[in-house]
Amino acid sequence: MKNYYGSLCTTMYEILHPVAPKDELDFYLSYANNASTILEPLCGSGRFLVPFMENGLDIQGFDLSKEMLDELLIKKPLAKVFHKSIDDFDTNKKYDYIFITSGSMSLFTTEEEVFRVLVKMKKLLTKNGKFVFAVASTVNNQVPHDDYVEDCSVETDKGYKLILKSKSYFKEDSKVLYNPSIYELYEGDKLIQSEEMDFRIRLYDIGELDKLILKAGFTDTKLYSSFDKSLPIDENSKTLLYECK
CATH class of the missing domain: 3.40.50.150 (Vaccinia Virus protein VP39)
Structure with missing residues (x-):
C-alpha cells in the first residue's frame, strides 16, 4: 500500500x-x-x-x-x-x-x-x-540510486537490529520522488521479519x-x-x- x-x-x-x-x-x-x-x-x-x-x-x-x-x-x-x-x-x-x-x-x-x-x-x-x-x-530532489542501499540501522527495545533499505528515483513529469523501501528485523544474524513500503512524495x-x-x-x-x-x-x-x- x-x-x-x-x-x-x-x-x-x-x-x-x-x-x-x-x-x-x-x-x-x-x-x-x-x-x-x-x-x-x-x-x-x-x-x-x-x-x-x-x-x-x-x-x-x-x-x-x-x-x-x-x-x-x-x-x-x-x-x-x-x-x-x-x-x-x-x-x-x-x-x-x-x-x-x-x-x-x-x-x-x-x-x-x-x-x-x-x-x-x-x-x-x-x-x-x-x-x-x-x-x-523540488529542492529536495535526491540523487537517484537504482539498487537498495542501507539508509539506517537502529536497535529495538528488545535488542533486535532494525534496518531500512531503499531505492530512490525522481520522475520529472509528475514531480514525484519514489523511495521503495524494505524494513528488515534481525535477531543476531537471523532475519525474523521484513516489511515493504512503497514510499513516494510529491x-x-x-x-x-x-x-x-x-x-x-x-x-x-x-x-x-x-x-x-x-x-x-x-x-x-x-x-x-x-x-x-
Missing part, C-alpha cells in the same frame, strides 16, 4: 523521531492560541498531538495507520483519535484550526488527491478557521499549489519557508509552509 506506515516502519519512526522538533512544534502551536477546536489529520504516533493535549488544547486526530495510532494510544489512552483515511473521515463537527505536519501533504501525489484533501479541509473548518500545512519543494515549485488552494475555496493564503517565518522564499527553500483561510 502506498505510503502505509506498518509495524516495522512505526517502530523505526518511534526510535528516530520520538518527539517533535521544537521549532516545528512551536510553529503549529502558535496557531492554537485562540482555537477552541483543533484537528490533526495524519496524526501518526502523536508526536504533535500529544504535546497539544499536554498544553490543555481540545484536539482530535485521525490516521490510516493502525500501527501508528496504537503507539499514540500507549502514550495517551484518552486521546480522541480515529482510524480513518481523509476520504473516510466524516463528522458534522467544525474546527477552528486544522494542521498537517512534517510535509505529510506531499504524501498525496496527484492533483486530484491534493484537491480532494483541500476541499475536505475547507469543509471541516469554521467560517474563520485556518488550515496550516507543509509540502516539500515535490512542489513555489506557487504551484496556489491555484488549487484558491479553487478549493480558500481566499486568504500566506506562504513561509521556515518555521520562524524569517527566511526568504526563493529557489533554495526546501519546505513550503501554507497558512490558508
Whole structure:
C-alpha cells in the first residue's frame, strides 16, 4: 500500500523521531492560541498531538495507520483519535484550526488527491478557521540510486537490529520522488521479519499549489519557508509552509 506506515516502519519512526522538533512544534502551536477546536489529520504516533493535549488544547486526530495510532494510544489512552483515511473521515463537527505536519501533504501525489484533501479541509473548518500545512519543494530532489542501499540501522527495545533499505528515483513529469523501501528485523544474524513500503512524495515549485488552494475555496493564503517565518522564499527553500483561510 502506498505510503502505509506498518509495524516495522512505526517502530523505526518511534526510535528516530520520538518527539517533535521544537521549532516545528512551536510553529503549529502558535496557531492554537485562540482555537477552541483543533484537528490533526495524519496524526501518526502523536508526536504533535500529544504535546497539544499536554498544553490543555481540545484536539482530535485521525490516521490510516493502525500501527501508528496504537503507539499514540500507549502514550495517551484518552486521546480522541480515529482510524480513518481523509476520504473516510466524516463528522458534522467544525474546527477552528486544522494542521498537517512534517510535509505529510506531499504524501498525496496527484492533483486530484491534493484537491480532494483541500476541499475536505475547507469543509471541516469554521467560517474563520485556518488550515496550516507543509509540502516539500523540488529542492529536495535526491540523487537517484537504482539498487537498495542501507539508509539506517537502529536497535529495538528488545535488542533486535532494525534496518531500512531503499531505492530512490525522481520522475520529472509528475514531480514525484519514489523511495521503495524494505524494513528488515534481525535477531543476531537471523532475519525474523521484513516489511515493504512503497514510499513516494510529491515535490512542489513555489506557487504551484496556489491555484488549487484558491479553487478549493480558500481566499486568504500566506506562504513561509521556515518555521520562524524569517527566511526568504526563493529557489533554495526546501519546505513550503501554507497558512490558508
